[in-house]
Amino acid sequence: MNREIRLFSNGDLAQSLAHQLGKVGDVVEGMNEDRLLTVPEQDLAETLEQQFLIALPVLDRDGIVTDSVKDTFVTARQFDEEVKIKQTAVTVAVPFDGDRSLFTLAPSHRTYRPPTADLRASELLISWSGPLNPTPDTVRKGLEEQLATIQKWLDWAAGQVTTYNRQVQQEIVQKIQARKTRVLERRNLESSLGFPMRKRADASTYTVPVSRRKIVPARLEGPTSPFRPEPVLDDANYEAALSVLRNQRNQLERSPSTISQLGEEDIRNILLVGLNSQFEGRAAGEVFNSKGKTDILIREGDRNIFIGECKIWKGPKAIDEALDQLLGYLVWRDSKAALLLFIRSGVPSDVIAKAHAMIREHANFKRDGRNATEERRDFVLHTKGDRSREIKLAFLPFILPKCQLA
Secondary structure (H helix, E strand, O other): OOOEEEEEEEEEEHHHHHHHHHHHHHHHHHOOHHHHHOOHHHHHHHHHHHOOOOOEEEEEEHHHHEEEEEEEEEEEOOOOEEEEEEEEEEEEEEEEEOOOOHHOOEEEOOOOOOOEEEEEOOOOEEEEEEEEOOOOHHHHHHHHHHHHHHHHHHHHHHHHHHHHHHHHHHHHHHHHHHHHHHHHHOOOOOOOOOOOOOHHHHHHHHHOOOEEOOOOOEOOOOOOOOOOOOOOEEEHHHHHHHHHHHHHHHHHHHHHHHOOOHHHHHHHHHHHHHOOOEEOOOOOOOOEEEEEEEEEEEEOOOOEEEEEEEEEEOOHHHHHHHHHHHHHOOOHHHHHHHHEEEOOOHHHHHHHHHHHHHHHHOOOEEEEEEOOOOOOOOEEEOOOOEEEEEEEEEEEEOOOOOOOOO
């Protein structure tokens, strides 16, 4: 038996959204401190978004089915007497995706008379009734008019829901960052965030516009134990190092006669010279070192907190090999990395697109990063066996002339 109600009439949408937005702070304040410090901010935010974001209902018109067609009676008054008039009643089920509760809340913009329907868990039952033996077109037109009215009310609600979703995403990030800062301050970590870098006097002889820096590892840790600090390369120094690499790439690409006879390891050594002309570590003059044939790395103690992996494009397999090497080296939380792909054959745009696709298909891929251009594309991966330990990867393609390598 259908139980029709007036939709959009059981509360005010604006008040409901404001109340929901106000809950974000309480949920963040109730988080376990170690979880707050050990789980990446993006993962925490995505978890809370699942709780607070609201999906506007979407009517599935292609999924509409007839629920029933039957005779019914309506009562009318004729010549001061009540009489029953036989009619045909048609009911259809309209599936929907989204938050069911939005069918009950009145948007700020609305008309006096809301539509009616039988609201179920994931479908609306809407009915048409009229004279016996109606034509299909008559029934369809009556049902379409009701659907159009319901859609109009949903459209009125859509603006408020879109604004709320944008606000709640910002609120989640702000609340997480604010509480995380307070917790870190309370745990007295500010004084122990990193190792220093100092300006070298001869840095000005290099044309890249960054000052000689001290690399400062920040500190974070794993989700299954209380928070303990671990060194990482801070974002400012990471971006400065990538800036040096990008400028060196531009110089290399402009010097085809010089580069054409150089192999992978030779190019890597040129990059190392440029990096170490700008950066100096705490204990040694050269914070960027080489390991094996192709790696550029920063070490803190016995751990690597930055790896630059150099690879010549020889097909998609090169990307898998490079990522597996990076994942083997970088095991600390919030590590930074760069994949430097030397493209010496093929159409560069096609190679770059294939490389992006291979990174996204890797088992340790989490999400795209912030930078997204042909010259640099960022990705976030996780270490093997621990999704909370993230690796920020900058993909830098080098378009170099062809050469015959020994």
